[in-house]
Amino acid sequence: MARIVPLRPGGYLGGMPKAVVLLSGGLDSATVAAIARDRGYEVHALTVAYGQRHAAELGAARRVGEALGIAEHRFASASLGDFGGSALTASIEVPKDRDLGEMGEAIPATYVPARNTVLLSLALAYAEAIGATDLFVGVNAVDYSGYPDCRPQFVEAFETLANLATKAGVEGARFKVHAPLILMSKREIIETGLALRVDYGLTHSCYDPVGDRACGRCDACLIRRRAFEELGMNDPALAR
Amino acid sequence: MARIVPLRPGGYLGGMPKAVVLLSGGLDSATVAAIARDRGYEVHALTVAYGQRHAAELGAARRVGEALGIAEHRFASASLGDFGGSALTASIEVPKDRDLGEMGEAIPATYVPARNTVLLSLALAYAEAIGATDLFVGVNAVDYSGYPDCRPQFVEAFETLANLATKAGVEGARFKVHAPLILMSKREIIETGLALRVDYGLTHSCYDPVGDRACGRCDACLIRRRAFEELGMNDPALAR
Numbered sequence: 001m002a003r004i005v006p007l008r009p010g011g012y013l014g015g016m017p018k019a020v021v022l023l024s025g026g027l028d029s030a031t032v033a034a035i036a037r038d039r040g041y042e043v044h045a046l047t048v049a050y051g052q053r054h055a056a057e058l059g060a061a062r063r064v065g066e067a068l069g070i071a072e073h074r075f076a077s078a079s080l081g082d083f084g085g086s087a088l089t090a091s092i093e094v095p096k097d098r099d100l101g102e103m104g105e106a107i108p109a110t111y112v113p114a115r116n117t118v119l120l121s122l123a124l125a126y127a128e129a130i131g132a133t134d135l136f137v138g139v140n141a142v143d144y145s146g147y148p149d150c151r152p153q154f155v156e157a158f159e160t161l162a163n164l165a166t167k168a169g170v171e172g173a174r175f176k177v178h179a180p181l182i183l184m185s186k187r188e189i190i191e192t193g194l195a196l197r198v199d200y201g202l203t204h205s206c207y208d209p210v211g212d213r214a215c216g217r218c219d220a221c222l223i224r225r226r227a228f229e230e231l232g233m234n235d236p237a238l239a240r
Numbered sequence: 241m242a243r244i245v246p247l248r249p250g251g252y253l254g255g256m257p258k259a260v261v262l263l264s265g266g267l268d269s270a271t272v273a274a275i276a277r278d279r280g281y282e283v284h285a286l287t288v289a290y291g292q293r294h295a296a297e298l299g300a301a302r303r304v305g306e307a308l309g310i311a312e313h314r315f316a317s318a319s320l321g322d323f324g325g326s327a328l329t330a331s332i333e334v335p336k337d338r339d340l341g342e343m344g345e346a347i348p349a350t351y352v353p354a355r356n357t358v359l360l361s362l363a364l365a366y367a368e369a370i371g372a373t374d375l376f377v378g379v380n381a382v383d384y385s386g387y388p389d390c391r392p393q394f395v396e397a398f399e400t401l402a403n404l405a406t407k408a409g410v411e412g413a414r415f416k417v418h419a420p421l422i423l424m425s426k427r428e429i430i431e432t433g434l435a436l437r438v439d440y441g442l443t444h445s446c447y448d449p450v451g452d453r454a455c456g457r458c459d460a461c462l463i464r465r466r467a468f469e470e471l472g473m474n475d476p477a478l479a480r
Contacts, residue, residue, distance in 0.1 A: 078318040078362065085369035107407045113368035114361055117405045121358040122318065128353035129325035148410045157404050161397040165357045167347045170388045 016042040018132035019178075020123045023047050023073070025060030026205045027224055027237075028138035028181055031193035033068050035180050036136045038196055043070040044130060046123050050115065051081015051089045056212040060204035067199055074126060078118050086112040087207070094208040096217040100226060103219050107146050110207055110219070116149035120158050120177065127175070128166050135162075136178045142185050155179045186227035201236035214238055256282040258372035259418075260363045263287050263313070265300030266445045267464055267477075268378035268421055271433035273308050275420050276376045278436055283310040286366050288359055290352070291321015291329045296452040300444035307439055314366060318358050326352040327447070334448040336457040340466060343459050347386050350447050350459070356389035360398050360417065367415070368406050375402075376418045382425050395419045426467035441476035454478055 019041035021033045037043050047061040058075070065073040081089035087109040088094075095109060116139065123135050139150040148154065159177045163169035181189050193200065206214035206221050214221050214237050221238070228235040259281035261273045277283050287301040298315070305313040321329035327349040328334075335349060356379060363375050379390040388394065399417045403409035421429050433440065446454035446461050454461050454477050461478070468475040 074322065076319040076322060078358075079316040080362070080365050082314065082316060083366045083369035107410065111407050112365075113407070114365035114402075114405055117401065118318075118358070118361040118365060121354055121361040122320070125320050125352075125354035125358060126323045129323035148407055149405045151404070154401070154404045157397070157401040161357065161394070161401050162354075164391070164394045164397050165354055165389045167351050167353070167388055170347065 016040060017134065018042045018044055018071075018127075018130055019134040019136055020044050020046055020127040020130075020132050021070075021136040022119050022123050022138065023061050023065060024138070025057040025062075025064055025203060026138070026220075027186075027193070027200060027203045028140055028189060029061075030064045030068075030198050030200070030203045031189050031196070032136050032138040032180060033064065033070065034193055034196035034198045036134075036178070037068060037070070041134060041136075043068070044126065044132065045070050045073045046126050047073065047075050048119050048122055049075065049077045050112070050118065051079055056204050056206070056209045059212060060202060063202040067202055076122050076126070078122060080112065080115060080118055083113060086110060088112050094218050096208075096215070098219060098222070100222060103146065103223070107148065108219065111147055114149070116147075116154070117158070124162050124166065124175070128168050131168075133168065133173045133175050134178060135175065136180070138181055139179050140181045140184065140186075140189065142183060150182070152179070152182055155182065186223055187230050190224075190227050190231060199236075203237055205237065256280060257374065258282045258284055258311075258367075258370055259374040259376055260284050260286055260367040260370075260372050261310075261376040262359055262363050262378065263301050263305060264378070265297040265302075265304055265443060266378070266460075267426075267433070267440055267443045268380055268429060269301075270304045270308075270438050270440070270443045271429050271436070272376050272378040272418075272420060273304065273310065274433055274436035274438045276374075276418070277308060277310070281374060281376075283308070284366065284370060284372065285310050285313045286363050287313065287315050288362055289315065289317045290355065290358065291319055296444050296446070296449045299452060300442060303442040307442055316362050316366070318362060320352060320355060320358055323353060326350060328352050334458050336448075336455070338459060338462070340462060343386065343463070347388065348459065351387055354389070356387075356394070357398070364402050364406065364415070368408050371408075373408065373413045373415050374418060375415065376420070378421055379419050380421045380424065380426075380429065382423060390422070392419070392422055395422065426463055427470050430464075430467050430471060439476075443477055445477065
């Protein structure tokens with residue numbers, strides 16, 4: 001009797017399909033990389049230096065990638081910081097000590113114009129060059145939304161674009177943009193990652209670190225701290 | 241009697257609306273920049289070093305921008321070349337002396353994975369940072385198509401994405417991607433540019449130059465040479 005070989009993601013019969021995972025070094029993207037690996041993909045991580053004011057993220061991305069044991073880790077750059085318009089790339093103050101209820105009411109100063117569009121475009125270029133059609137991105141529209149390029153309709157529009165923009169798409173490949181966290185709360189994200197043995201002590205989410213130490217007071221720090229507290233834990237990145 | 245102020249593009253009453261124009265230094269994008277200026281836009285040019293094997297394009301872009309007298313010229317970078325997969329960024333041979341009929345039958349080796357997606361993403365970032373909603377790009381789907389990211393449906397999909405991806409889009413701005421050359425022949429493009437006094441001797445289209453001298457034999461050189469011949473002219477970039 002013939003052995004039944006289960007179909008892998010992407011329809012491959014055996015072998016691991018490749019996926020490109022955008023890995024910033026933050027809590028969300030570390031979780032996404034672990035999810036992609038758990039779903040049977042060969043993970044090719046892409047970390048983009050886009051002109052962030054601080055480089056702590058890039059070091060965290062390297063540590064996270066090493067800990068996950070991914071297949072390949074590429075570092076790319078895009079000079080998005082030159083355009084300004086964001087507290088993450090220009091000299092605009094990062095908001096501190098905000099009430100959690102207040103977040104998400106308006107698009108925050110930390111919004112970087114077209115950032116996720118640029119990041120996904122580079123991920124698409126990388127994917128097409130290595131013959132991958134699966135992209136993973138850690139966008140999240142629930143706890144602390146506010147960013148337009150973290151919404152499901154943005155992800156869908158990018159997927160449509162990817163299939164029209166590429167040689168692979170014209171030749172019949174179907175690009176898929178996976179955003180597994182998009183409807184999860186921060187607490188659910190952390191629970192998912194812990195079940196996959198993600199070491200959150202290696203991650204970096206802070207918008208305004210001193211060296212590689214998280215400030216503990218910006219929106220990103222406050223949101224993850226609260227989520228860890230809900231789980232009865234201390235945020236291991238703040239204890240560092 | 242009140243003086244009637246004509247509506248400018250973008251609905252502005254007086255003052256010049258800003259447009260971001262992707263300016264590679266080639267024949268097409270030089271023409272597009274002249275068109276944008278002629279339509280009453282304040283032209284903010286963006287030239288992207290994306291890992292091209294040769295830098296002749298970037299020098300040409302600078303010369304073209306200076307000759308047009310644009311408002312601002314930004315140079316950005318994106319490390320697209322690291323991914324490979326193209327004769328323009330990796331060590332793959334550029335096809336030479338091809339029959340013009342043969343071109344456009346398949347997507348050529350000079351296709352760069354996701355290039356126009358990355359370029360338009362950076363243009364979008366720049367536009368949002370300066371408060372512009374009009375993007376101009378010199379894609380062309382007629383003479384020598386073959387590139388998936390030069391088709392009208394690609395441009396439309398990017399426009400949809402831009403309006404979902406940005407803070408400006410969420411707040412009611414409507415991004416418009418202008419591709420005025422998309423249905424023109426190369427000859428029509430040149431006629432348009434000559435009427436707008438574009439100096440095509442400053443432009444650079446060659447895929448495989450020696451220094452900043454065009455090879456005269458790659459697809460890009462052959463197509464523009466034939467178009468100039470149809471107009472009873474020599475290509476001024478080849479005479480250089």
